[in-house]
Amino acid sequence: MALDGIVREYAGSFYELGKEKGNILDLINEFEVFAGLFQSEKAFNDLMLSPVFSRDNKHDIITNALKDKVSEYTCNFINTLIENDRLEYVAKICDELYLIDDEMNNRMNVYVTVAAPLCNQLLDEFKKVLSNYFKKEIIITERIDSEILGGVVIKAGDELIDASLLGQLNMLKSNLLNSKVGSGLAYES
Numbered sequence: 001m002a003l004d005g006i007v008r009e010y011a012g013s014f015y016e017l018g019k020e021k022g023n024i025l026d027l028i029n030e031f032e033v034f035a036g037l038f039q040s041e042k043a044f045n046d047l048m049l050s051p052v053f054s055r056d057n058k059h060d061i062i063t064n065a066l067k068d069k070v071s072e073y074t075c076n077f078i079n080t081l082i083e084n085d086r087l088e089y090v091a092k093i094c095d096e097l098y099l100i101d102d103e104m105n106n107r108m109n110v111y112v113t114v115a116a117p118l119c120n121q122l123l124d125e126f127k128k129v130l131s132n133y134f135k136k137e138i139i140i141t142e143r144i145d146s147e148i149l150g151g152v153v154i155k156a157g158d159e160l161i162d163a164s165l166l167g168q169l170n171m172l173k174s175n176l177l178n179s180k181v182g183s184g185l186a187y188e189s
Helices: 003-021 024-040 042-049 055-066 072-083 087-104 120-134 165-178
Strands: 107-114 137-144 151-156 159-164
Touching (some): 003 087, 024 072, 042 087, 055 072, 072 087, 087 107, 120 137, 151 165, 159 165
Parallel strands (some): 107 137
């Protein structure tokens, strides 16, 4: 099974459990705390991914480290990841949990890259237009990149809309380099 399928399967199972228990956001937040610890603490990460330590040792470490900090369901899920040698996917599973939650709640994260910060009125207008286009609640993350010179680059899911000045200049350059002007047209008598 491809990596994306593995990640999606684990995240989907955990999400369904949370929905059944009625506390999906709590479980996602608990898992995010673990994922953050896993990413930020290199020694912890190395220990948990080390083949030197047995699964039983890792289960004990998790149980003791997370006791009274996360629910039994989250602890059991992490132990399932240990049992199936899937701890290396913790960050991707965490990201996937948020994507699934957005899908289930008809939300979409959109990244808007501009050369200079936008005023709230323009951000609201982007949100309105994108919401109408995608038929979803839009959550905008604004990114500033002066290298695009002007205009906007919008990343929404798999779609990329490059309406930046840099993008337009690159397209013009490419078109000019790829076009061939016949010598007869240039020197008509």
